[in-house]
Structure formats: C-alpha cells, structure tokens
Amino acid sequence: MKSSEWHVERRQSSKFESPSSRDSENAHETGSLSIVILGASGDLAKKKTFPALFHLYEQGFLPQNEVCIFGYARTKITDDELKNRLRGYLVPGRDSSSEQLENVSKFLHLIKYVSGSYDSKDGFCNLDKEISEHESLKSSAQGSSRRLFYLALPPTVYQSVCKMIKTYCMNKSDLGGWTRIIVEKPFGKDLESAEQLSTQIGELFEEPQIYRIDHYLGKELVQNMLVLRFANRLFMPQWNRDNIANVQIVFREDFGTEGRGGYFDQYGIIRDIIQNHLLQVFCLVAMEKPVSLKAEHIRDEKVKVLESVLPIKDDEVVLGQYEGYRDDSTVPDHSNTPTFATVILRVNNERWDGVPFILKAGKALSSRKADIRVQFKDVPGDIFKCQKQERNEFVIRLQPSEAMYMKLIVKKPGLDIETVQSELDLSYRQRYQGVTIPEAYERLILDTIRGDQQHFVRRDELKASWEIFTPLLHRIDKGEFKSIPYKPGTRGPAEADKLLLEKAGYVQTPSYIWIPPTL
Numbered sequence: 064m065k066s067s068e069w070h071v072e073r074r075q076s077s078k079f080e081s082p083s084s085r086d087s088e089n090a091h092e093t094g095s096l097s098i099v100i101l102g103a104s105g106d107l108a109k110k111k112t113f114p115a116l117f118h119l120y121e122q123g124f125l126p127q128n129e130v131c132i133f134g135y136a137r138t139k140i141t142d143d144e145l146k147n148r149l150r151g152y153l154v155p156g157r158d159s160s161s162e163q164l165e166n167v168s169k170f171l172h173l174i175k176y177v178s179g180s181y182d183s184k185d186g187f188c189n190l191d192k193e194i195s196e197h198e199s200l201k202s203s204a205q206g207s208s209r210r211l212f213y214l215a216l217p218p219t220v221y222q223s224v225c226k227m228i229k230t231y232c233m234n235k236s237d238l239g240g241w242t243r244i245i246v247e248k249p250f251g252k253d254l255e256s257a258e259q260l261s262t263q264i265g266e267l268f269e270e271p272q273i274y275r276i277d278h279y280l281g282k283e284l285v286q287n288m289l290v291l292r293f294a295n296r297l298f299m300p301q302w303n304r305d306n307i308a309n310v311q312i313v314f315r316e317d318f319g320t321e322g323r324g325g326y327f328d329q330y331g332i333i334r335d336i337i338q339n340h341l342l343q344v345f346c347l348v349a350m351e352k353p354v355s356l357k358a359e360h361i362r363d364e365k366v367k368v369l370e371s372v373l374p375i376k377d378d379e380v381v382l383g384q385y386e387g388y389r390d391d392s393t394v395p396d397h398s399n400t401p402t403f404a405t406v407i408l409r410v411n412n413e414r415w416d417g418v419p420f421i422l423k424a425g426k427a428l429s430s431r432k433a434d435i436r437v438q439f440k441d442v443p444g445d446i447f448k449c450q451k452q453e454r455n456e457f458v459i460r461l462q463p464s465e466a467m468y469m470k471l472i473v474k475k476p477g478l479d480i481e482t483v484q485s486e487l488d489l490s491y492r493q494r495y496q497g498v499t500i501p502e503a504y505e506r507l508i509l510d511t512i513r514g515d516q517q518h519f520v521r522r523d524e525l526k527a528s529w530e531i532f533t534p535l536l537h538r539i540d541k542g543e544f545k546s547i548p549y550k551p552g553t554r555g556p557a558e559a560d561k562l563l564l565e566k567a568g569y570v571q572t573p574s575y576i577w578i579p580p581t582l
C-alpha cells in the first residue's frame with residue numbers, strides 16, 4: 064500500500080485521526096480505558112510495560128475511575144501472584160517513600176489477571192467478559208470505551224492473538240471509542256516474512272489501529288532530532304554533503320546476550336538493533352523537512368529517505384562475534400551470528416550524495432552508550448598552518464547521560480596563539496536540574512492512548528527498512544559473510560575501525576576526550 068492511501072483513509076475516518084499535537088481531541092477522551100498486556104508473565108511486561116504504566120499512573124495519565132489493566136498469559140497464577148512479581152519492578156528500592164509505596168498499592172489495585180492460551184476462544188471470551196464488566200462499572204455510559212492491547216509476546220503468536228482479539232475482544236460501545244494494538248519488534252526476519260506478517264495483521268486491523276513500537280523513537284534525544292534540525296536556523300544550511308563529511312550512529316552494550324542467547328542467535332545484531340533502532344535514528348537525521356508534524360507527514364519523509372538508500376556494498380560491512388558467545392547452551396556450537404556489525408549506508412539524493420552513514424552496534428563491548436556523531440569537513444583555506452586543524456563534530460548522546468556537544472576549535476587560553484579542541488556542551492542533567500526524563504515506553508504508551516502515531520513505524524516504512532537489509536541478511540544466513548571474533552570488553556573487531564577510516568573518511572581526534580560536566 065502506498066503512503067498516499069493513508070491520507071485517504073484518514074480523511075474518510077475521523078475516528079482514527081492521528082494528530083501529533085498533545086492537545087489533540089483524543090487527549091481529552093473520557094470513558095473506560097482497558098489496557099491489556101498479553102504476555103503479562105514475560106520479561107518485557109515486568110521490566111518495561113508495567114513500570115511504564117505505573118509511571119503514567121503516578122503522573123495522573125491513567126485516572127482510577129476510568130482505567131483497568133488486564134494481564135493475560137497462559138501461566139496459571141492468581142492476581143496476587145502477578146502483583147507480587149511486579150511489585151519489585153515498580154519501586155525504586157529500599158529508599159522508596161511511603162507515598163510511593165502507597166501509589167504502588169493503588170496502581171496494583173487496577174490490575175486483573177486472566178489466564179488463557181493465545182489461540183483459544185474460551186480464554187479470549189473470558190477476557191472480553193472481564194473487560195466488559197469493567198466497562199459497565201467505569202462510567203462508560205457517559206463516554207467511549209477504549210481498548211488497548213499490548214502484544215508483549217513472541218511474534219510467532221501475533222497472528223493468532225490478533226485473530227482472537229478481532230473475533231472476541233473488540234470495543235462494542237455505541238458511544239464511540241476504539242480498539243488499538245501495540246506490536247513489539249521483531250516485525251519479521253526479512254522482507255518476505257515482514258510483509259507476510261503485515262498482511263496477516265492488516266487483514267484484521269486498519270493501519271491507524273496498529274502501533275508498531277520501536278522504543279528508540281521514545282527516547283528524549285531521539286524525539287529532539289526534528290526540533291533540533293528544523294527549529295534552529297544554525298543547522299539548516301549546514302546539514303548536507305557540502306559541510307558534513309560522515310555521520311555515525313552507534314549503539315554499544317557492555318554486556319552480552321545474557322540468557323537471551325536462544326532468541327538472539329536466530330536474529331543477530333542487525334535484526335536486533337540496526338534494522339530497527341539505528342535505522343529509525345538514521346531516518347530522523349537524514350530525512351527532509353516534513354510538511355508538518357502530523358504523523359503521516361513525518362512518516363512520508365522517513366519512507367522517502369529509506370527508499371533513497373543504495374544497496375549495501377560487501378566491502379562496507381564488518382561483522383563480529385564476541386568470544387564466549389557460543390558458551391551459552393542455547394547457542395549452537397558453530398553459530399556465525401554477528402553480535403557486532405558496522406554497516407555503511409549511502410543515500411542517493413541531492414542532500415547526502417557521497418556522505419557515508421555508519422551504523423554500528425555491538426554487544427559485550429567496552430562501554431554502554433548510544434550516540435549520533437556528525438563529523439564536519441575540514442575548514443577550507445586553513446590559516447593556522449603550524450598545526451593540522453581537527454574537525455568540528457556534533458555529538459548527540461542518546462544514553463546514558465543525555466547530552467549534545469559540539470566540538471569546536473578555539474584559541475588555547477594563554478599568551479600564544481595556539482588552537483585547541485574544546486566544546487559547547489548541553490548536558491541535560493546539568494541544564495535541566497530536577498527534570499525527570501520519561502522512559503521511552505512511558506511516552507509511547509501514552510501516544511497510543513492519545514492516538515498519535517508519529518513515533519510508530521508505518522507499514523511502508525517497515526517494508527523499506529527490510530528492503531535495505533534483506534540481501535545482506537540472507538547472505539549472512541547462508542554463511543557467505545563471516546563474523547570476526549573479538550574479545551569481550553573491547554571496541555569490537557579492529558577491522559571496523561579500519562573501515563571507518565578507510566571507507567568512511569572518518570578523522571579521529573585521539574587526544575580529545577569529552578568530560579561530562581559535573582554539577
């Protein structure tokens with residue numbers, strides 16, 4: 064389906080309007096809100112989904128007189144057993160105040176657990192009965208009834224779960240409201256499987272009901288990208304091939320696959336991080352200015368830039384696997400699955416022709432961080448000939464310690480005219496003292512309640528992203544690309560740094576180290 068069809072859909076059906084602004088009409092909807100976490104017994108649910116809901120509750124976004132949260136899974140546990148499992152993930156620790164503990168108890172009071180399988184009529188009829196009871200209790204006679212289904216489940220059961228929701232659990236209120244589903248990554252393993260999944264889900268739900276979540280789109284500094292680029296005159300004339308030498312988008316973790324080896328080995332680092340999280344960040348760095356902040360306008364531009372990416376060249380890829388990865392009993396002894404990858408993307412358009420975008424991700428490396436690093440070209444007509452000038456670099460630290468800093472050349476303080484690399488630094492913890500930066504899942508769940516799809520992946524966007532990586536992934540799967548072993552706790556294979564210098568023209572400044580300011 065072409066993106067223009069979404070516009071047609073949106074005009075026809077105001078029920079699924081997806082305005083981006085926070086004061087959209089959906090933001091003021093009232094009536095019962097049922098949030099169903101499918102896979103409530105799982106890892107994501109306890110670590111991310113329920114804590115995000117708790118934070119929304121604490122901030123007053125989930126009013127007690129409207130909201131009920133349902134956990135659904137096959138595991139046979141009681142309401143109380145689920146609540147006891149969750150409690151430890153909701154409170155920050157031993158220093159929790161009595162007010163926080165009271166909030167936790169009130170929040171847990173909103174939760175009901177329903178046990179059932181993912182393909183049984185009985186389970187979903189039972190769930191529907193529970194939701195309907197809640198709806199009749201909670202003022203839904205005066206308002207709409209809203210049903211949000213979060214699929215915190217392995218993708219193997221998405222299709223049957225969607226069928227069950229569609230058959231037995233849709234919103235039935237005559238007074239309006241909606242049914243929406245949140246689908247977690249991975250959305251398929253390659254172009255064909257992703258398209259198949261999209262078709263299966265698309266036969267059951269309209270695109271405006273489907274929220275494909277990529278939690279990187281909920282991170283503060285990722286959300287800041289459009290503001291930074293399009294609200295600052297400073298960047299507009301600079302952001303192109305005339306001024307920018309290369310862009311790096313980097314994800315590093317200082318731990319391995321730890322207990323997730325079985326899952327990870329089927330996917331590898333490109334499917335786990337690069338095809339989704341880093342590519343979404345790439346879109347926001349490289350896309351053209353959208354017509355407005357409406358979800359469809361933003362997503363149209365993302366699709367355009369994805370479709371301008373050229374096929375990845377063999378000699379612009381380095382894969383690695385950390386030593387010890389195969390010690391996990393769930394990982395095959397001869398696995399070639401990459402736990403590290405550097406891939407250069409090239410964009411065939413007027414703005415970016417010739418500028419390499421280096422996407423790099425790795426597990427078991429020396430540090431945990433994610434950043435965007437925009438390196439500018441050398442200054443033409445350099446008059447400071449006694450020393451080679453280092454390059455300007457604009458760094459956006461996504462995590463940890465959110466920050467943006469611009470590396471500049473300045474006069475070294477003192478009597479002589481000497482230059483030195485320094486920085487303009489905007490470190491969030493220092494600049495926004497006392498401000499709590501919301502968790503990515505928290506924002507994104509709130510967006511789904513408000514009907515804002517701006518930070519979710521549209522079907523054609525997903526397709527374009529798989530088109531970029533599928534040929535490479537198929538060759539890796541066939542064993543045509545070998546992963547180079549690297550030692551845990553290092554920067555990954557040395558070949559990746561070589562690629563950066565030789566193919567991407569990255570110029571290092573070895574003497575410079577950014578020191579985050581202290582308060």
Ligand SMILES: NC(=O)C1=CN([C@@H]2O[C@H](COP(=O)(O)OP(=O)(O)OC[C@H]3O[C@@H](n4cnc5c(N)ncnc54)[C@H](OP(=O)(O)O)[C@@H]3O)[C@@H](O)[C@H]2O)C=CC1
Nearest residue numbers: 102104105106107108136137138215216217218247248249
């Ligand atoms: N964990 C994380 O940090 C992240 C996870 N995700 C994605 O979120 C989704 C859920 O992840 P996560 O919570 O880690 O997954 P889990 O493996 O913990 O599975 C979630 C629940 O699904 C049920 N389940 C597990 N395996 C199967 C199966 N083969 N068939 C049917 N049901 C099954 C289990 O519930 P029961 O047996 O009780 O029915 C389990 O508690 C996945 O798509 C994952 O890729 C995305 C980003 C991060």
Ligand SMILES: O=C1O[C@H](COP(=O)(O)O)[C@@H](O)[C@H](O)[C@H]1O
Nearest residue numbers: 248278279316335336340433462
């Ligand atoms: O989606 C995933 O993301 C996490 C990293 O998320 P972050 O917000 O902590 O950066 C990664 O560990 C995991 O492998 C991957 O599936």
